Amino acid sequence: MNRLMEFIAGLLFGIGLLLSGLTDPGKVTAFLDVAGAWDPSLALVMAGAIAVGFFAFAAARRRTTSYLGGAMQLPASDDIDSRVLIGSLVFGVGWGLVGFCPGPAVVATGAGHWQALVFTLAMLGGMAVHELGARPAPGELVQE
Amino acid sequence: MTIDWNHFTPWSSLAGGLLLGLATALFLLLNGRVLGISGILGGLVRPRAGDIGWRLAFVAGLLVAPTLWHLFAQPTPFRFEAGWAVLVSAGLLVGWGTRHASGCTSGHGVCGLSRLSPRSLVATLTFMLTGFATVFLVRHVFA
Secondary structure, eight states: OHHHHHHHHHHHHHHHHHHHTTTOHHHHHHHHOTTSEEOTHHHHHHHHHHHHHHHHHHHHHTOSBOTTSSBOBOOSOOOOOHHHHHHHHHHHHHHHHHSOOHHHHHHHHHTTOHHHHHHHHHHHHHHHHHHHTOOOOTTTTSOO | OEEOTTTOOHHHHHHHHHHHHHHHHHIIIIIOBOOOHHHHHHHHHSOOTTSSHHHHHHHHHHHHHHHHHHHHSOOOOOOOOOOHHHHHHHHHHHHHHHHHTTOOIIIIIIIIHHTTOHHHHHHHHHHHHHHHHHHHIIIIIOO
């Protein structure tokens, strides 16, 4: 039952990414190109997602277990450290270079785009490289 | 700044965002977990017993989504410019960076901002700024 729920959540998330335009790298780079012909659409994606997410997290904070009975696993740390700065800085460079972030890359792979597959494999490689030198991250409990 | 009205898709982007929020809410309230793609994928790179099935189920949903979409609608646009070297480098940077920061556009950008986390706000502003700067350098300085 849980596996079905997770599959459906992935399916919904993937449909949301397709509908929003985030699976088109050209649209993402057009959003990031404020000095060119700017496409502000993706700001609305964030606004829509946060409008719903805000209430979901407000509800989650009042619970210790999820509705299916597992533990509510909210991030343990909200500290601003060098890791979150350096990691996000590096992520942003990669994001700007091609217009893929992790979710859309996986969905576009499912749509059969070879560039997305190559990107996803390289991304998993980058994650593996990080694992090699990893110490436990702040908030490792949460799968952010 | 000039706005590209021809490609501006306010309604579908807003609706897509609401769906992302809905998937995030479902995952959080039913499963008790923050929906962060880089974290979910990262846990598959270093698999631990009993912690794999739910990740695979979620990723399978992502991969199947386009097939479901194509049953009802035309394929979505896909514009891509980068060459091989840039593509692979960008993948490595995104993989390493999102794991180092413990989150990406979903974990920090959607979930983190939804729960008003200062750490996620800093993360989101940082990757947005370096994203803007990178596109500016690629398109307007080194082009």
